[in-house]
Structure formats: structure tokens, C-alpha cells
Amino acid sequence: MMKNPAPWSKRPKRFGIKPLLFALLWLAGSFCFLVDGVVDAKEDVFANDGLHDPQGPSFGELQRPDEAFVGFxxxxxxxxxxxxxxxxxxxxxxxxxxxxxxxxxxxxxxxxxxxxxxxxxxxxxxxxxxxxxxxxxxxxxxxxxxxxxxxxxxxxxxxxxxxxxxxxxxxxxxxxxxxxxxxxxxxxxxxxxxxxxxxx
Amino acid sequence: MFNPLQNTNRRISPSVLFLVAVTFLLPASSGMAEYADVVLNRHAEAEGVRPVIYPHWFHRIRFRCKVCHHELGFEMKVGANDITMAAILDGKFCGMCHNEETAWGLEHCHRCHSGLPGLKTGIRGGDKAGGPGDY
Structure with a gap:
């Protein structure tokens, strides 16, 4: 048993400040991903689709679906x-x-x-x-x-x-x-x- | 001693809810083939060229399904058409349109032979196409 119980032992807080800080950090990280994702999408959907070879000589000539589908x-x-x-x-x-x-x-x-x-x-x-x-x-x-x-x-x-x-x-x-x-x-x-x- | 498991009056922390919400708001991972893209690599890499990527979406903007799957005779099953460059040069399959009349000609090798090395023949799809089917 503790001799000097901490203040929170009498009236235990459900959650301290740590989860909140963690959440904020998480949000900051997610935001980076979000911005990154949007920029990537605007740059080129073929660049990293696991299908097209960016080294291909005609890579730049191919129409991209996001361009083609505008207005559909x-x-x-x-x-x-x-x-x-x-x-x-x-x-x-x-x-x-x-x-x-x-x-x-x-x-x-x-x-x-x-x-x-x-x-x-x-x-x-x-x-x-x-x-x-x-x-x-x-x-x-x-x-x-x-x-x-x-x-x-x-x-x-x-x-x-x-x-x-x-x-x-x-x-x-x-x-x-x-x-x-x-x-x-x-x-x-x-x-x-x-x-x-x-x-x- | 404080033991969170003994706290009978717990509710879900707003922070936890926030975390869950943020996680679900994360953008879906990029790097997906467009729905119904077909990879053709039965002969391509063995012959020293990149695998072919056939985009269904590109063609259906310009032609109805029946043009290729009825007039041109493409079977609706990956692997069911033995498409060789010799046949295409002979005016069959892709060569029925890619002849500088209906569409650009066969000198633009790399527009079709545009895939990453090592791709397997099959139908792809970034969105829910990966079912158990024998497409």
C-alpha cells in the first residue's frame, strides 16, 4: 500500500492529458498524410499505381482517368x-x-x-x-x-x-x-x- | 492504487473517439490500378517488351462494349484470347482499330507496352474488383 497516495487515487481521473496530447499528435500526423495524398493525386495517378512503369517512353503521353472523367x-x-x-x-x-x-x-x-x-x-x-x-x-x-x-x-x-x-x-x-x-x-x-x- | 479496470464509471474518452474519427478520415491508400484495367503479359516480357496495360475505361468512353466484344471478337475472359503481335500486325484484335485509321498505329509500341516488369496477366481494379471470380 502507498503511504502517500497520489491525489488522483481518491478521485481517479478517467483520462489524463496524455491521450489528448497523443490524439493531437496523431491528428498532426494524419494531416501530413492527407496533404501528401491530395498533392500526389493532383500530380499523377499513374506514377505510383503499381501498374504503369514511369520509365516507359510513352508514360507521359497516356491519358489519365481523372482527366478523362471530368464532368461525368x-x-x-x-x-x-x-x-x-x-x-x-x-x-x-x-x-x-x-x-x-x-x-x-x-x-x-x-x-x-x-x-x-x-x-x-x-x-x-x-x-x-x-x-x-x-x-x-x-x-x-x-x-x-x-x-x-x-x-x-x-x-x-x-x-x-x-x-x-x-x-x-x-x-x-x-x-x-x-x-x-x-x-x-x-x-x-x-x-x-x-x-x-x-x-x- | 488507481487501476483503470476497476473504474466502473468509465465512458469512452472524447480523445479516443477523436482518434477513431481521425483514423477513418485518413485518405485511402493511393497506388491503385483503375477499375477493370487488364494486364497482358503472356508473351510480352518473354519477347523483351514491357507488359501491356489495357484500360477499359479509356476505350468505353469512345466505343461501346460490343465493338470489341462482338465485332472484333474479343472473348470476355482474360486469357481466352491468344493475342500475339503477329495477329495484331495482321489486322486482328487491337489491330482492327490501331491502324492509323480508326486509332493511332502500331509504331507507338510503348503506349500499350507500358507496364512495370513482372506484372501478371489478369484484370485489375482499384475498387472492389478483386473478388473471387474467374475473370
Whole structure:
């Protein structure tokens, strides 16, 4: 036992000044990182991306994504660009074909896919997909054209099959569940498959 | 003796809260590939040139997916296309556009062969692309 207990032993302070000082020091350190990060980003996103070789003779000629995406509708994931919206709003106007004979087919038809377990049903918009892709990219592989015959499973999608061929690799990633699982089962009274009226 | 573990009236210190907040406000680490960048290095380094970096984002600003994945015949799976420089020079794959007509020509080797030595073939992505998929 202590003979002369320190003043704080009677009424122990929960926390002294030390944690506060530590926090301030931490903040100062973080601020340096923050400033450093911002400056780096403005300087060059390719300089330290673990991909491009700054010694490459054409390193300086390459367009940087942060320059290219200026004015595009923003997203929170992927390229941080809402590509479908960018196309519809006219922020971009990518070519549909380079071979003059290629037929451009846009299909405005929604599907609702049931059998989604505890999740919301899936609304699949053909229009958004055919604005970018040709029918043959998805049909007959990996998706058969008749509703309910392809055996789509979420596990397979997560392994890069079906929707996962693009979503999670180049289109918005599979972390965005609700963008596909968007139809609440408790309010849906229609039939699965092709929807009578397109909803946009 | 003061033992913080015996202090039953503890609350979370504002300093600790502050620390936690500051930690989460730290900027995400830089040094990430752009989402859907593809590294092609099956032949490149073995042939003495840098690996190829194919930026999906750059191309989709200018072309819809179907131009390359339908008209040009690129399979939608890394490794499924045996892209050789000979085939490109022959007007296949990249060579369908990179011919000084649709896009700049093949004399600009280093615009594509721009990767760091030792990169492995595969699809990259700075943001959530690194899932378990067999892309």
C-alpha cells in the first residue's frame, strides 16, 4: 500500500492529458498524410499505381482517368463513373460499331427474376444492357433466351459466371446488391419474367 | 492504487473517439490500378517488351462494349484470347482499330507496352474488383 497516495487515487481521473496530447499528435500526423495524398493525386495517378512503369517512353503521353472523367456523372464504386447515365446524358458518345454493316439493336424490355431466396427480386433492364452490348454477348451463352432456363445462381455470379462475367470485373461490382435486387417481394404482385410495361 | 479496470464509471474518452474519427478520415491508400484495367503479359516480357496495360475505361468512353466484344471478337475472359503481335500486325484484335485509321498505329509500341516488369496477366481494379471470380 502507498503511504502517500497520489491525489488522483481518491478521485481517479478517467483520462489524463496524455491521450489528448497523443490524439493531437496523431491528428498532426494524419494531416501530413492527407496533404501528401491530395498533392500526389493532383500530380499523377499513374506514377505510383503499381501498374504503369514511369520509365516507359510513352508514360507521359497516356491519358489519365481523372482527366478523362471530368464532368461525368459520378458513382461510388468501380471507375466512380455512372456509365449508363453518362451515355444517356450525352457526357460520352461511344461508337456503336466500326463495321458499317453491323446492325444496332436496342431492346427496351424489363425482366423480373424471382427465386432470389431472402433477397429482393431482380429487375433486369434489357435497354441499359443493349445500349452497350450486342444480343450475342449474352445469348445463348451464358443466358438462354427463355426465362427461367439458365440456372442463374448468386454463387456462380460471385465466381464470375453469368452477370459476374462483367459485374465485378468491368461493370459496377457485386457489392451493390440493391441495384439488381430492387423489387420488394412483399409489394410485387405481377408475374416473373418479361414485364408488360417497361419502367424507366 | 488507481487501476483503470476497476473504474466502473468509465465512458469512452472524447480523445479516443477523436482518434477513431481521425483514423477513418485518413485518405485511402493511393497506388491503385483503375477499375477493370487488364494486364497482358503472356508473351510480352518473354519477347523483351514491357507488359501491356489495357484500360477499359479509356476505350468505353469512345466505343461501346460490343465493338470489341462482338465485332472484333474479343472473348470476355482474360486469357481466352491468344493475342500475339503477329495477329495484331495482321489486322486482328487491337489491330482492327490501331491502324492509323480508326486509332493511332502500331509504331507507338510503348503506349500499350507500358507496364512495370513482372506484372501478371489478369484484370485489375482499384475498387472492389478483386473478388473471387474467374475473370
Amino acid at each position: 456523372p459520378t458513382d461510388t464504386v468501380g471507375n466512380k463513373v455512372r456509365w449508363v447515365k453518362a451515355l444517356r446524358d450525352g457526357a460520352i458518345n461511344p461508337r456503336t460499331n466500326i463495321v458499317p454493316e453491323t446492325k444496332i439493336k436496342i431492346l427496351d424490355m424489363d425482366l423480373i427474376l424471382g427465386n432470389t431466396g431472402d433477397n429482393a427480386f431482380v429487375l433486369f433492364p434489357h435497354r441499359a444492357h443493349t445500349e452497350w452490348l450486342d444480343c450475342a454477348n449474352c445469348h445463348p451463352e451464358p443466358f438462354k433466351e427463355k426465362y427461367g432456363t439458365s440456372g442463374i445462381k448468386m454463387g456462380a455470379i460471385l465466381e464470375g459466371k453469368f452477370c459476374g462475367k462483367c459485374h465485378g470485373a468491368v461493370a459496377f461490382p457485386l457489392t451493390e446488391c440493391a441495384r439488381c435486387h430492387s423489387v420488394k417481394p412483399d409489394t410485387f404482385r405481377g408475374k416473373f419474367g418479361v414485364q408488360p410495361v417497361a419502367k424507366h
